[in-house]
Amino acid sequence: MLWEDILKIVATCIASVGGAGAIIWALSSFFGKMWANKILEKQKAEYQKDIEEYKNALSCELEAVKATNEKLTYISKVQYDIEIDAIKNITQSSHRLLLTCFSILPFEKSLLQNQAELIARHDSYYDHFITCMNTFMDVYGSSLAFIEEDIARQFMKFITLCREQFELYDRVFDPKRGLPQAYLETFYQNDSVIESAHNAAIRATKEHLKEIKVAE
Numbered sequence: 001m002l003w004e005d006i007l008k009i010v011a012t013c014i015a016s017v018g019g020a021g022a023i024i025w026a027l028s029s030f031f032g033k034m035w036a037n038k039i040l041e042k043q044k045a046e047y048q049k050d051i052e053e054y055k056n057a058l059s060c061e062l063e064a065v066k067a068t069n070e071k072l073t074y075i076s077k078v079q080y081d082i083e084i085d086a087i088k089n090i091t092q093s094s095h096r097l098l099l100t101c102f103s104i105l106p107f108e109k110s111l112l113q114n115q116a117e118l119i120a121r122h123d124s125y126y127d128h129f130i131t132c133m134n135t136f137m138d139v140y141g142s143s144l145a146f147i148e149e150d151i152a153r154q155f156m157k158f159i160t161l162c163r164e165q166f167e168l169y170d171r172v173f174d175p176k177r178g179l180p181q182a183y184l185e186t187f188y189q190n191d192s193v194i195e196s197a198h199n200a201a202i203r204a205t206k207e208h209l210k211e212i213k214v215a216e
Contacts, residue, residue, distance in 0.1 A: 080212065086146035087205055090155060093139040097132040098198050101162055104129055104169065105187055115178035122173060133162060148208050154201035161194045 104125045106117060136159060144152055165187070172183050179187075 083146050083212075086143040087151075087209070089139045090136075090143045090147065091202065091205065093132070093136040094155060094158060094198060094201065097136045097159075097162055098195065100125060100129045100132045101165060101194060102191055105184075105191070118178040119175065122175070122178075129166060133159070133166065136162075148204075151201065151204050151208060154197070154204045158194065158197040158201050161190070161197050165190045165194060 104121055106121065140152075140155060140159065168183070168190070169179075169187065172180055174180075
């Protein structure tokens with residue numbers, strides 16, 4: 001049965017009840033439109049919500065892409081070579097300093113009871129420790145113009161901790177008696193902190209190198 005046939009039947013029924021039918025028809029038409037509008041508004045609200053969520057997700061993705069692109073640093077080949085040389089020099093000298101800082105105390109803690117061992121290590125590594133610190137400071141100073149600020153801060157934290165360790169060692173070491181037992185554990189704890197600072201500086205350097213792109 002077609003809709004036209006259905007409407008004719010409904011119209012005939014309404015006509016059979018006279019004026020009341022006209023009222024019924026008008027009311028049914030009014031309420032039908034009202035419910036249709038409500039359903040339409042509800043659907044529009046749902047669609048609008050979906051659209052807003054999609055727009056927000058798209059905006060977040062766009063910001064993430066922009067942030068990634070902004071991190072990429074385009075530099076000339078000459079500038080890149082200079083920066084790489086500076087980074088090589090500062091990482092190599094920092095690594096030598098780290099090893100010397102570790103060497104001034106024995107790796108095996110059981111040897112700490114042997115003051116003759118500590119005095120012998122002092123004689124072997126003390127001057128080398130000073131030399132490595134001075135070398136690193138020279139390299140650090142000459143590299144400041146060519147390395148990123150975050151990398152510079154990380155390496156400055158590292159050298160500060162090394163210097164504090166040296167100053168403590170220099171203050172408590174007795175050439176005849178070695179190191180006071182009360183400070184030995186402190187030295188080992190400081191070594192761990194120094195190593196963590198050095199690792200943080202190396203990580204910052206690696207992250208920076210990943211972001212560099214050489215302009216063609």
